[in-house]
Amino acid sequence: MKLLVLNGPNINMLGIREPAVYGTATYADLCTLIRDHADKLGVEVEIYQSNHEGDLVDKIQAAYGNTDGIVINPAAYTHTSVALLDALKAVGIPTVEVHISDVSKREEFRQISFVRAYCRATIAGHGFAGYTEAMDLLAAEAKA
Numbered sequence: 001m002k003l004l005v006l007n008g009p010n011i012n013m014l015g016i017r018e019p020a021v022y023g024t025a026t027y028a029d030l031c032t033l034i035r036d037h038a039d040k041l042g043v044e045v046e047i048y049q050s051n052h053e054g055d056l057v058d059k060i061q062a063a064y065g066n067t068d069g070i071v072i073n074p075a076a077y078t079h080t081s082v083a084l085l086d087a088l089k090a091v092g093i094p095t096v097e098v099h100i101s102d103v104s105k106r107e108e109f110r111q112i113s114f115v116r117a118y119c120r121a122t123i124a125g126h127g128f129a130g131y132t133e134a135m136d137l138l139a140a141e142a143k144a
């Protein structure tokens with residue numbers, strides 16, 4: 001089984017950006033957590049981060065036919081991107097949406113998520129653990 005973990009803009013700044021919201025652990029720490037969890041689950045994982053919407057669309061398209069599940073934190077593109085929603089629908093790969101912070105308790109403009117319409121589940125406000133929970137959901141679905 002192969003999972004793709006996608007992160008959108010500014011997630012590479014974890015540890016530096018708004019620590020009161022996102023914590024002090026870094027993007028490298030997040031990648032280590034994801035890789036360790038993939039080992040525990042016995043699945044292959046690819047991790048990708050981009051600050052550019054089109055790069056994320058390209059990565060989703062490239063997953064077609066070779067990836068069993070996608071974990072996506074589209075970051076700010078959550079609230080703006082029909083292109084990411086369309087790309088996920090195009091490839092038809094089971095996907096779980098993750099947010100480190102609890103977006104439901106934040107600004108009005110963060111209340112909309114375009115990708116949510118396609119995703120199996122949304123995990124928000126669980127910090128980095130949201131990523132491993134999403135991986136568990138996708139691994140369980142693939143085994144079912």
Ligand code: DQA
Pocket residue numbers: 009010011073074075076077078098099100101102103110
């Ligand atoms: C985020 C929440 C988004 O609203 C924000 O733009 C991000 C990160 C989160 O993980 O909590 O960049 O997706």
